[in-house]
Amino acid sequence: MDPVKAISSDRDQARKLADTNADICFLALADANGRASVRTLVLRDISDNYFTLFLNKTSPKWTAFEEGTGHEMLIWYASVLRQYRVSGKLEELDQSIVSQNWKNRPDGSKYLDSVYEELGNQSSPIDSRHILTDKISQLKQSMDLETMQAPAAVSGLKLTADRIDVLDLNHQDRIHDRQLYTYDGGTWTTQVLIP
Ligand SMILES: Cc1cc2nc3c(=O)[nH]c(=O)nc-3n(C[C@H](O)[C@H](O)[C@H](O)COP(=O)(O)O)c2cc1C
Incomplete structure (x- = not known):
């Protein structure tokens, strides 16, 4: 087998x-x-x-x-x-x-993948969840999902x-x-x- x-x-x-x-x-x-x-x-x-x-x-x-x-x-x-x-x-x-494959990621996951560059490494501490959600909101304003590429990391x-x-x-x-x-x-x- x-x-x-x-x-x-x-x-x-x-x-x-x-x-x-x-x-x-x-x-x-x-x-x-x-x-x-x-x-x-x-x-x-x-x-x-x-x-x-x-x-x-x-x-x-x-x-x-x-x-x-x-x-x-x-x-x-x-x-x-x-x-x-x-x-x-x-x-x-x-x-x-x-x-x-990254192109097929759900929208939220794409934003999360893009957040590490600006906010800090995955699994690193931040002072509050608001910092994360505010950053995601900013990314939603500034980044176009259609043209977004997979971040290098x-x-x-x-x-x-x-x-x-x-x-x-x-x-x-x-x-x-x-x-x-x-x-x-x-x-x-x-x-x-x-x-
Ligand atoms: C159902 C489920 C699926 C997951 N899939 C992934 C995944 O594909 N890639 C990933 O990096 N983390 C995934 N995670 C999150 C990881 O379990 C983990 O919390 C995160 O990657 C941080 O891991 P680290 O601190 O050990 O590096 C998933 C969690 C769950 C509950």
Whole structure:
């Protein structure tokens, strides 16, 4: 079995079943000090053996990514009762893909992406929410959505999977099925794990 295809097919099924996790994943990163952090991200494309994510380079997660200390992506589709833990090579996504996709962002997200340059890095403190909403109002006045381009800090990540741990809860008596898939560059091999 190709576990990336299995994730893609489970995602289709999860979408049909209106699973609130159908389009998201959870990305855990470790920074250079060994501090772990995890956050929800929209899981964009799933193709061949890779997954794409969009994020902002001003955010703490970008720093943690650059430090390259460790990462893992988790996917949990409650509607199909399967969990996937994905690791592999994490790298910056081609900027042309990011810019192209950015055009389809909701209007509010476009303004938010534009706010970091003027107000401060994503996840940095500000004195009040009003400062943010006032800045967004200013941007709405001054920027034309039709001609707006993706700010330079808008970026993406590509995770090329070489290890996928699948936990399948579709078994009776809570005796779950757990399989570890590893990719050797040509084929996926699998090993049964004690769940
Ligand atoms: C459903 C959902 C989807 C999200 N999607 C994204 C996303 O695609 N990209 C992103 O940067 N943050 C996304 N976020 C926000 C992140 O979880 C996080 O709060 C933010 O990126 C700041 O993360 P950091 O401080 O760890 O860098 C999403 C949050 C939720 C709840």
